[in-house]
Amino acid sequence: MKDILVDTDGFNQYYEELNRLKDISLSIASIGSESYVDAVGDGWHDNFAFEDTMRESRKIASRINKMLEDEKYLKIVDKKSTSDDIIDIGDILKIKVIYDIDDIEEYTIKLTGKYMIDNNAKIKEVSLNSPIGR
Structure with missing residues (x-):
């Protein structure tokens, strides 16, 4: 696997997201316990709330595992260039x-070092880890 390039903000964003997912996982676990207790005697296949909670739990666990795997490859990079001739983190390009x-189509993009790009940003963000960002 290739290095995952992030700037300092992207590095912090990574750990904020990981902690958020861990909190959600704990919350789902407690909801799952309640759903299970509510339907003791019913088979698990008859308890939609429990089944749905377990499905959500597996999805979050999978995302956490992926992020923990990615953690090994995180590399912090800093803005290096002050020259207008070299494209760097934070630059806006046409x-x-x-x-x-x-x-012919024209796009305005911003090269970002975030772990997860903001799809709702005014200017389309392109990660350092995308094919065009590398």
Whole structure:
């Protein structure tokens, strides 16, 4: 696996997300216990709340495991360049994509060192770890 490049904010974002998921996991575990107790005597397959809670728990656990695996590859990188000739973290770029002579699209993107990009940002963010970001 390749290194996962993040800036300091991305590094902090990674651990905030990991802690948030761990908190959710603990919360789901307690809800699962309550769902199980509420339906003692019913088979697990008859208890939708318990089944749904377990499904959600597995999804969160999978995400936590992926993040713990990613942790081994996290590398903090800092903005290096002050030159306008070199693209660096935080730079905003205009990219023209030419599909055909009459089919040209222009995008404005920001190169970011975040662990998870913000899909709702005004300017489309591109991670250092994406193919275009590398």
